[in-house]
Amino acid sequence: MPHIAHAADQHQNDGLADEVVLGVDTHKDLHVAAVVTVLGALVDTRSFPTTAAGYRQLWDWARTLGTVRRAGVECTGSYGAALARHLRSESVEVIEVNQPDKATRRRRGKTDVLDAEAAAHAVLAGCATASAKAGDGPVEMIRMFKLAKASAVKARTQSINQLKAVLVGADTGLREALSGLSNTVLIRRCAELDAGTAHDVTTAAA
The missing domain is CATH 3.30.420.40 (ATPase, nucleotide binding domain)
Incomplete structure (x- = not known):
C-alpha cells in the first residue's frame, strides 16, 4: 500500500x-x-x-x-x-x-x-x-433588460427636451396651443399636427 x-x-x-x-x-x-x-x-x-x-x-x-x-x-x-x-x-x-x-x-x-x-x-x-x-443566468438577463430600459428612458427624456426646445422658438399661436400640457398629451397633440410642406418657420416647427 x-x-x-x-x-x-x-x-x-x-x-x-x-x-x-x-x-x-x-x-x-x-x-x-x-x-x-x-x-x-x-x-x-x-x-x-x-x-x-x-x-x-x-x-x-x-x-x-x-x-x-x-x-x-x-x-x-x-x-x-x-x-x-x-x-x-x-x-x-x-x-x-x-x-x-x-x-x-x-x-x-x-x-x-x-x-x-x-x-x-x-x-x-x-x-x-x-x-x-x-453572465449566463437570470442576473444577466435582468441586467440586459435594465440596460434596455435605461436607454429607452434616456432617449425619451432627450426627445421631450428637444420638443420643448423647438416650442420655445416656435410661432406664438403654435406655442400657446401646446403650452401647459402634460408630456403625454403634448406628444399626442404634436403627432396630430398637419405638418404638410415646410415653407416657413411655423410649418418647419410643426
Missing part, C-alpha cells in the same frame, strides 16, 4: 508542477493573454480576436503550455464576459481581476501584455479572489 500512496502523491505533484495560470487583458476587439507558471515566471503571451474562434484559439494555445485550472480575467461583466463563459465551459475557475490603477500603470508603463501578466500574478498572489460574473 505505501508504494501505491507514493505513486498517487507523485502523480499529484507532477500535476502541480505542470500547472500554469492564465491572465487576460480584455478589450472590445482583441484580448491579450499571458501564461505564467505557479512560481510566477512568464511562459508566453499572445493576442486573440474577440470571436468564438478566437476564444477557442486562446484556450487551445493556453493548454499547450500546461494545465490551466485558473484564469484571471479583466472586465468579466463587459469585454471579458464571453471569454469567461467559454473558459468556464472548459472547467476553468475564472477570477475577476481589477484593472491596474493609473498610478500603477504610469509607474510600470502601460502595455496590454503587462496587464495580462499582472492579471495572472494577481491570481497567484491571492490579490484577486472574486469569482467572475456568471
